[in-house]
Structures are given as structure tokens and as C-alpha cells.
Amino acid sequence: MDLVRDRSRLGRSSTAERVADILRDRIIEGMFKPGDRLSEETICERLEVSRNTLREAFRLLGHERLLEHRLNRGVFVRVLSADDVADLYRVRRVLEGAAVRREPTARALAVIREAVADAERAAAAGDWHAVGTANIRFHQALVTLNDSPRLDEAMRQLLAELRLVFHVMENPRAFHEPFVARNRELLGLIEAGEPDRAAACLDAYLDDAEQLLVHAYEPSR
Amino acid sequence: MDLVRDRSRLGRSSTAERVADILRDRIIEGMFKPGDRLSEETICERLEVSRNTLREAFRLLGHERLLEHRLNRGVFVRVLSADDVADLYRVRRVLEGAAVRREPTARALAVIREAVADAERAAAAGDWHAVGTANIRFHQALVTLNDSPRLDEAMRQLLAELRLVFHVMENPRAFHEPFVARNRELLGLIEAGEPDRAAACLDAYLDDAEQLLVHAYEPSR
DNA sequence: AACATAAGAATCGTTGAACGATTCGACAAG
DNA sequence: CTTGTCGAATCGTTCAACGATTCTTATGTT
Structure with missing residues (x-):
């Protein structure tokens, strides 16, 4: 019985990561299009999470290059050149x-x-x-x-x-x-x-x- | 005149990223050793940043695989197998x-x-x-x-x-x-x-x- | 003595509110 | 048309709080 593989799913569920998963899916499926701004206020309200948690998720996706973080201007869906x-x-x-x-x-x-x-x-x-x-x-x-x-x-x-x-x-x-x-x-x-x-x-x-x-x-x- | 190159330096300095830079240096230089726990409380106090900002930095470094995030147990310097x-x-x-x-x-x-x-x-x-x-x-x-x-x-x-x-x-x-x-x-x-x-x-x-x-x-x- | 159990302390996860800083757009003056 | 100024909107960051989880330690049972 190979439970070792399932183990990775155990620790893996902070709210921020789940939010990141949701946003990643929405970006990939095209609901958020390149160039769109993701408003902190709007999204944290719809997802019913706090702004802080949402921002952690943003960092995650920024590191994956799906979002672009512009200082004091918010996060945008990446536009690839x-x-x-x-x-x-x-x-x-x-x-x-x-x-x-x-x-x-x-x-x-x-x-x-x-x-x-x-x-x-x-x-x-x-x-x-x-x-x-x-x-x-x-x-x-x-x-x-x-x-x-x-x-x-x-x-x-x-x-x-x-x-x-x-x-x-x-x-x-x-x-x-x-x-x-x-x-x-x-x-x-x-x-x-x-x-x-x-x-x-x-x-x-x-x-x-x-x-x-x-x-x-x-x-x- | 090629100012386009300098542009990248403009947006690039949120507190979280600077904190991440500092911690990365300390990890690489060996001040924090593999397996060490990085206490949120201790570090945000020494660096004089809030816990939220520090956590954003932790996410960054976690994504770089330098830190390991264990749910409800904190972040640890990665131990490589x-x-x-x-x-x-x-x-x-x-x-x-x-x-x-x-x-x-x-x-x-x-x-x-x-x-x-x-x-x-x-x-x-x-x-x-x-x-x-x-x-x-x-x-x-x-x-x-x-x-x-x-x-x-x-x-x-x-x-x-x-x-x-x-x-x-x-x-x-x-x-x-x-x-x-x-x-x-x-x-x-x-x-x-x-x-x-x-x-x-x-x-x-x-x-x-x-x-x-x-x-x-x-x-x- | 070994082990299981339960209370208690420490820390994390998440939230909500607050306030200064920065950006953007509109509008007025030159 | 360009430049400067003002206000609204939003971001960046901090702080305080509380439930949840984990670790520790003390207690009791076999």
C-alpha cells in the first residue's frame, strides 16, 4: 500500500494556496485575460478571504509568472511579449x-x-x-x-x-x-x-x- | 537613449521582496542552517516588519525551495535529501x-x-x-x-x-x-x-x- | 517502569480595520 | 496644447485579535 504519495496532499492546504489554485484555473481557462487587473478588494470579497490571504496567493502566482506585480498599482494577468x-x-x-x-x-x-x-x-x-x-x-x-x-x-x-x-x-x-x-x-x-x-x-x-x-x-x- | 532597461528597477522594491532578499542571503551564507525553524515572531520583530509582510516573504522563498512550509508548524530552512x-x-x-x-x-x-x-x-x-x-x-x-x-x-x-x-x-x-x-x-x-x-x-x-x-x-x- | 491520556503553553492561520503612500484622471491655469 | 494641482481610488504595511493546531509537560493507569 503506497501511502507515501498521498502524503504530499496532507500538508498542502492553506487557504492562500487554495486561492492560488482557483485563480490559476481561472487564468488558464481564460476568465481572466492577459492585461486584466485583479482588484484585491473585489476578489477577496467574492472569495470571502481577507486581503492578506489573497495577497499571499498573488505572490505565489506572481512567482509562476502568471501574474505581474506592479508596485502600488496592483496585480495584472501577465501579457507575454x-x-x-x-x-x-x-x-x-x-x-x-x-x-x-x-x-x-x-x-x-x-x-x-x-x-x-x-x-x-x-x-x-x-x-x-x-x-x-x-x-x-x-x-x-x-x-x-x-x-x-x-x-x-x-x-x-x-x-x-x-x-x-x-x-x-x-x-x-x-x-x-x-x-x-x-x-x-x-x-x-x-x-x-x-x-x-x-x-x-x-x-x-x-x-x-x-x-x-x-x-x-x-x-x- | 535606452531608458527601457532602467525601467525594471523602478517597480522592484516592496518590503516583502527586500525581506526575502535579506533572508535569502542569510540562508545562503549559512547563518540559517538546513532544518532551522524561522520563527515568525522572532524575525518580524528583529527586522521590524509586520507578520503579514514577513509571511509574504516566506512564500517567495518557499517557492524558490529554500524554505519549507509545514502547515501550522512554521517555515524551516530546506533540508535536501x-x-x-x-x-x-x-x-x-x-x-x-x-x-x-x-x-x-x-x-x-x-x-x-x-x-x-x-x-x-x-x-x-x-x-x-x-x-x-x-x-x-x-x-x-x-x-x-x-x-x-x-x-x-x-x-x-x-x-x-x-x-x-x-x-x-x-x-x-x-x-x-x-x-x-x-x-x-x-x-x-x-x-x-x-x-x-x-x-x-x-x-x-x-x-x-x-x-x-x-x-x-x-x-x- | 512504560505507556496512554489530558491539560496548558506556544505558535500558526486568518481575519478585519486602520492609515500613510502612490497612482491616476480630471480640471484649471499658463 | 502643455503643465501643475487636487481628490478619489487603491495599494502597502501595520496592528490587534481569536480560533485552530501542534508541541510539551504533567498526570494517571496498567
Whole structure:
């Protein structure tokens, strides 16, 4: 009986952290959009927590780069620049690139396979939002090949940041559909034990995704 | 006239952040040791800030993994396990490995050269603490080859975490001296445009450093 | 003597109110 | 149109309070 894993959930529940979880979800889902100001007064009233507690939550999310803290002006949902997007993809190339070059473990591979299958199912059903979600799970799972909790956490934050940008895509199908087949292709190369070709495939993948994103993003500023 | 760069300095100084800076320094320098409890009452009294402000600072440092927040028990200076050390070196292999495989920029190279020279000077003077500092600067500078602010920041945090462990080394000379020459060697391979050999050199470097650290660390638990 | 239990002290978590400081927008003067 | 001034809104920080949780210590039972 493996209770050790559940233990992490025990200590993990101060009000501030739960507030942070709620706000993070709302930001990621797009209820709060980049540039929006989060009024301390309004939010602490709606959530029925004190301002102090809310401010602790703000600090947490600020550290995750989802919120921007401007002194004496409040917190705003982060607005990513084109430079930020470029940097995010630079990090992805490093984290995911290192991942696909490693000997895959059975455990990690299973999660990756499932994400690929989920994306295919969602694409067949025409649910492009679900495709996007499965896609993110796929890349998160890729990074687990590194077998490093800290890199997993870094990837988690990176993807949350990236979702701030995804909301500018008014055509989710055009953005997500092309990558469903490429997920499968990349998985195949990993399973076949071809790290160099997998890495090359991944680089091309990320180049294309970045291009698509930047083109949709730059004009809108 | 490029005032844009100075702008970042404007908003950057709430009390909580300054408190966090102070505590971070004290932790890194070893005044607060791993496992120590940081009493809210004691510290906010000495620093003459309110408990709320101090708690915001605690959140900041908790997110940097320097402090551990246990619910209803307070904050403690993080105690790294052997697993943590292994993970830190796994991350270093990824971040630094990707760095040395890149085409070095003149700017980054200059900083690296300086760090190598500083380490050599300090070693010649027998100042092993300074050698350690220069060593850290060297590896931080290596990562800048990736040309990614986010990776720089990740490395900054990683090295701060690692310093929690360095304090257990009762013989700094034995730990730092062997690496002075290897810094120079690695720099040479980068300058010579031999990324594969540089990567191999780095891997051996990190393997040895990790071994030294783990051996000095494990028994003391 | 070993162990379980229960009272008590210390500290944390959270709240609510207060007040000075800073920013922003409007409006008047030059 | 630019510059200066004023007031409202909001943030930054502090303080005091109280319930909740944990740790300690003393007490009682087997």
C-alpha cells in the first residue's frame, strides 16, 4: 500500500494556496485575460478571504509568472511579449530535447501513449479544445522521461504560461490539428529507439508550432 | 537613449521582496542552517516588519525551495535529501549540457573567461571560499549560452538550492580545488568549437562533483 | 517502569480595520 | 496644447485579535 504519495496532499492546504489554485484555473481557462487587473478588494470579497490571504496567493502566482506585480498599482494577468514566446520555446527545446534523447521508461511511455491516443480520439470527435489539452499532456509526459521532479515542475509552469498565449488563437483547429499526427510520429521514433531522429522531429515540431503562434500573436499587439 | 532597461528597477522594491532578499542571503551564507525553524515572531520583530509582510516573504522563498512550509508548524530552512542532490545534478546536466552545445556568443564567453580567471586567482591565493563563488559564477555563465532568461533564472535558483548542501563540506579546498583546472579545460573546448567533447567533459565534471558531494553528504544524515 | 491520556503553553492561520503612500484622471491655469 | 494641482481610488504595511493546531509537560493507569 503506497501511502507515501498521498502524503504530499496532507500538508498542502492553506487557504492562500487554495486561492492560488482557483485563480490559476481561472487564468488558464481564460476568465481572466492577459492585461486584466485583479482588484484585491473585489476578489477577496467574492472569495470571502481577507486581503492578506489573497495577497499571499498573488505572490505565489506572481512567482509562476502568471501574474505581474506592479508596485502600488496592483496585480495584472501577465501579457507575454513575442520575446517571451520565443524564450518559452527555447526552454522547451532544451527540456523536451533532453527528454527524447533518453532511454524511455515503461512507466513514462505509457502516459505518453495515452496522451497521443486521447488527442487522436478528440480530433476524430472534432473537440479541438480537448485536442489542445491532450497535446499539453503529451508534452508534459515527454518531459517526465528526464525523470526529474524539478524539470517536471518547470514544464508545468511553462505550459501554464504558454496557455496565456493560446487564448489569442481564434482558430484552435488550425493550431492543434496538424500536431496530432506528429505526436504519433514522435512517439514512434522514441519507441523505435531512435533518439537522434526523434530529436530532429521534435525540433521541427517546435519550430512549426512557434511560427504558427508568433504569426497569430504578433499582429494582435 | 535606452531608458527601457532602467525601467525594471523602478517597480522592484516592496518590503516583502527586500525581506526575502535579506533572508535569502542569510540562508545562503549559512547563518540559517538546513532544518532551522524561522520563527515568525522572532524575525518580524528583529527586522521590524509586520507578520503579514514577513509571511509574504516566506512564500517567495518557499517557492524558490529554500524554505519549507509545514502547515501550522512554521517555515524551516530546506533540508535536501540525497535524492534532491541527484535531481539537482540531473537538471544541471540538462541545462549546462544544452548550453555547451551551442554556438557561444562573444558576450557570454567574456563572462565565462572572467569567472575562470577569478577562480584561478582565488585558488592561487588559497581563498577557497572565493574559489567556490567563482565556480558558481562560471556555471551560471555557462547557462547564459542558452540565451534564455528563464533558464538563467532556473539556474540561479538551482545554485542557491545547491549552496544549502555546500555548507556540509567541511573541507572546501578538497571540494573546489580540483575543478579550477577543469573549468579552464572546458572553456578551451568551447572556444575551440568542439561541442561534443565539451559536453563529454562537462558530464564527467558533473559526475565527479556529484560523487564528491553525495559522499560527504550521505553519512551526515 | 512504560505507556496512554489530558491539560496548558506556544505558535500558526486568518481575519478585519486602520492609515500613510502612490497612482491616476480630471480640471484649471499658463 | 502643455503643465501643475487636487481628490478619489487603491495599494502597502501595520496592528490587534481569536480560533485552530501542534508541541510539551504533567498526570494517571496498567
